[in-house]
Amino acid sequence: MSYSVPKIAGEQDTIVGRSEDHLWSRWEVFVRPRGGVTHVYSESVHAPDAETALLNARDTYLRRVEGVSLWVIPEGAISRWDEHQELPRSAAGQDASPRPLWEAFIRHRRGAQFLHxxxxxxVDARDAIARARDAFLTKTDGVAIWVAPSASIVAADPAEAEMLFEPFADKGYRQATYYDIPEEVGYM
Amino acid sequence: MTDTITTSRPLATYLVRHGDDNLVLAQRLAEYISWAPELEEDLAVANIALDHLGVAHHLLTYAATVEGDGRDADALAFLRSEREFTNLLLVERPNDDFAVIMVRQFLFDAYQVPLWEALERSADPTLAGIAAKALKEARYHLRHSRNWVVTLGDGTAESHRRTQQALDELWRFTGELFAGDELDAAMTTAGIGVDPASLEAPWRRTVLAVIAEATLSEPDDTTVRVGGRSGFHTEALGHMLAEMQWLQRSYPGLAW
Structure with a gap:
């Protein structure tokens, strides 16, 4: 869902059947799997509002993973740094500006998932990235950091956990291993 | 054949009715897969279809066991004719547009939540177990469909018009949800089933609140179409079953 199709010169914007220019905004999805210690980045969904984003995230990313907690964050609320950019400096810290709470997500090495x-x-996103670097990474570890204001996170209501997560527990047919592969197919 | 089952094996017939509701709706939703306005909605519809199919599988498998004729759930699903299907007419109505699909789902979800709440307390432990599992799914389905009814009803002039039209069109099929017969009465007396009439008040509370939030109006159509529970269907079901049953009818016993 987070793909983009390279445009050929003169090509129409709209692809038949489904528009690439979504009417819906994008939300980044984080799932804490059963037995997991932290929320893991699971790609994105499109949705018109926060509640639909949660439902869409549940339908898209909890089909084969049994989750115990689900977060969605509006794409625009996340500030992103990676190893190819200069690391922002931490704010000096003497001023009296209010300091909101931020959540930090780290990619520890190339190809790995972002983990909460x-x-x-x-004081701001740049400051949050700098502080996350100091707080959560060693000198050699970490290739990318995302930060988002804690207030921007939309979390599934724990009271609804049963409705959101439990029905997935007994649906073996969602797993490839549920199906017998005929002998003549061999290895797949 | 329906009469034989009704008189000799009331529990099996009762299970088949509710199994058929879920099977037919699952097939209707499956027909829509790949047509939803967004990929995310396509996945949601597929998930909901699979939930209904799972419930149908449990109910029909149990019905086949109770029946004891050597038929299994697949035989019940794929080898019965239109007149032997006992689903509510509402769930067989065709996918005319997205508003119809979501309003149909909403009207049915608002019925299934109190239905499973009641059957969760059934004296039959297997049925109670199936209901408890289905209830969690139905609550999610209701959340999803009610959101769409509100979004569409309180959306653009066009989406409002189509959603009201869908509601007006489907309203006459909702009376059947609460029209019980002798079988319902017998199952209720035995503590196994629920009196459908008792589900109407909670259904109306949910439906009227959402209709108001969606800026829609309650249809004033007082027509009540019934017949599904005794095998008299609208013209839509036969066509649907032809597609659903074609493979097993053409290649009897074919398996994965």
Whole structure:
């Protein structure tokens, strides 16, 4: 869902059947799997509002993973840094500006998933990235950091956990291993 | 054949009715897969279809066991004719547009939530177990469909018009949800089933609240179409079953 199709010169914007220019905004999805210790980035969904984003995220990313917690964050609320950019400096810290809470997500090495690392207080997004770097990474570890204001996170209501997560527990047919492969097919 | 089952094996008939509701709706939703306005909605519809199919599978498998004739759930699903299907007419109505699909789903979800709440307390432990599992799914389905009814009803002039039209069109099929017969009465007396009439008040509470939130109006159509429970269907079901049953009818016993 987060793909983009390279445009050929003169090509129409609209692809037949489904528009690439979504009417719906994009939300980043984080799932804490059963037995997992932290929320893991699971790609994105499109949705017209926060509640639909949660439902869409549940339908898209909890089909084969049994989750125990689900977060969605509006794409625009996340500030992103990676190893190819200069690391922002932390704000000096003497001023009296209010310091909201931020959530930090870390990619520890190339190709790995973003993991929720923890919360930090910071004056702005640049400050949050710098502080997340200090707080959660060693000198050699970490290739990318995302931060988002904690208030921007939309979390599934724990009271609805049963409705959202439990029905997936006994649906073996969602797993490839549920099906017998005929002998003549061999290895797939 | 329906009469034989009704008189000799009331529990099996009762299970088949509710199994058929879920099977037919699952097939209707499956027909829509790949047509939804967004990929995310396509996945949601597929998930909901699979939930209904799962419930149908449980109910029809149990019905086949109770029946004891050597038929299995697949035989019940694929080898019965239109007149032997006992689903509510509402769930067989065709996918005319997205508003019809979501309003149909909403009207049915608002019925299934109190239905499963009641059957969760059934004296039959197998049925109670199936109901408890189905209830969690139905609550999710209701959340999804009610959101869409509100979004569409309170959306653009066109989406409002189509959603009201869908509601007006489907309204006459909702009376059947609460029209019980002798079988319902017998199952209720035995503590196994629920009196459908008792589901109407909670259904109306849910439906009227959402209609108001969606800026729609309650249809004033007082027509009540019934017949599904005794095998008299609208013209839509036969066509649907032809497609659903074609493979097993053409290649009897074919398996994965």
């Amino acid at each position: 690392a923890g919360s930090i207080v910071a």
